[in-house]
Amino acid sequence: MVNTMLENLRADCNHCFGLCCVALPYAKSADFAVDKDGGTPCQNLHTNHQCMIHSDLRQKGFRGCVAYECFGAGQKVSQVTFEGKDWRQHPTLAKDMFAVLPITQQLHEMLWYLQEALLIKAAQEIHLDLQNMFEKTEQLTQQSKEQILKINVSEHRAQVNDLLIRTSELVRANTLHKKFPKNISRGSNLIGANLKGYDLKGANLRGALLIAADLRNADLRKADLIGADFRDADLRGANLTDSIFLTQAQVNAARGDHHTKLPPLLNIPDHWREK
Structure with missing residues (x-):
């Protein structure tokens, strides 16, 4: 189960509609070679949703792309929330799809941390609380787009963070x-x-x-x-x-x-x- 969950929390670009390459904005800097507005496809995004310079991102000035991790949110939004409907073929869904991605990404990042905490023996005494929070967070990502857009991410993150801080204290107890x-x-x-x-x-x-x-x-x-x-x-x-x-x-x-x-x-x- 653990291995399956971890794999679901890794980016799978083959089952994503290139969402991070469209939804997210970035400014020309040491991490990005050009400016890009949110909701605008990256100049390097192919029509098949794959990056045309994926193997040369750092060399071509897109180090920020190499450092980005969606924790599997891209394929979740593409295949689950929007049931495999491509934003290119269903342009009326694009705005909501791009708005849902960063919310789901944050929730999936929390899922990654919670799953890691569940693998830590030193945190055994709070494993039940961690498991319950993992399941609660996962349920949030399984909701409809309308429900996801209403999630108070900061409030939920605070609840998750309390458990992660406790995990940290248990791991670092001797130091x-x-x-x-x-x-x-x-x-x-x-x-x-x-x-x-x-x-x-x-x-x-x-x-x-x-x-x-x-x-x-x-x-x-x-x-x-x-x-x-x-x-x-x-x-x-x-x-x-x-x-x-x-x-x-x-x-x-x-x-x-x-x-x-x-x-x-x-x-x-x-x-x-x-x-």
């Missing part, structure tokens, strides 16, 4: 009183920080800004990394083996190598293998 530098904490601004070789085991780095930080050979085991910004962070040789709430999108945004140790649910990005 909660560990002395970290004052700037190593939840939401810290660590942009460009030199953290090479640091012992960050059990650190609370929720929402930390680690953009371009030097984390080479750092120990990040049992660290809470939910929402941490790893864009261009150097993770070569870092140990993130049993860090928690790290996603593929965060890993894809960072730099690393074959010496970087990742949690078992995540994969080494192709660009880490490039010379």
Whole structure:
């Protein structure tokens, strides 16, 4: 069951109508080569809903696309919510479809974190609460488009977050009183920080800004990394083996190598293998 659920929470572009490439806006920056308004198809989107430069996104200035993860929301919205009806062939559905995607994406991200928490032995005592919240969240994604558009995502996220914080505390129980530098904490601004070789085991780095930080050979085991910004962070040789709430999108945004140790649910990005 666990493996099936995790697979359902991974993007399957072959069963999606290229929704993230249309619904979401982006601005010309280091992550995107051009400006694009929400609801406008990306210039690289083929009529078959596949990306024409998928294997060269980083080289062509679309690193933001590589770092994006819908957690399976794309295929859920395409095949379940809208019953396989293509926005190209059913243009009257397009506006609602594009509005539903970001809501479902957020819910699916919560499902990913909850499923990960359910796999953590240290959180055994709250597994029933986690399972109940998982089922409640999944039910929200199964509703009609009208019902999904009425969901108070912030309110639901707060309920999920309470359980994720508790999970984090249980995982990091033996390190909660560990002395970290004052700037190593939840939401810290660590942009460009030199953290090479640091012992960050059990650190609370929720929402930390680690953009371009030097984390080479750092120990990040049992660290809470939910929402941490790893864009261009150097993770070569870092140990993130049993860090928690790290996603593929965060890993894809960072730099690393074959010496970087990742949690078992995540994969080494192709660009880490490039010379």
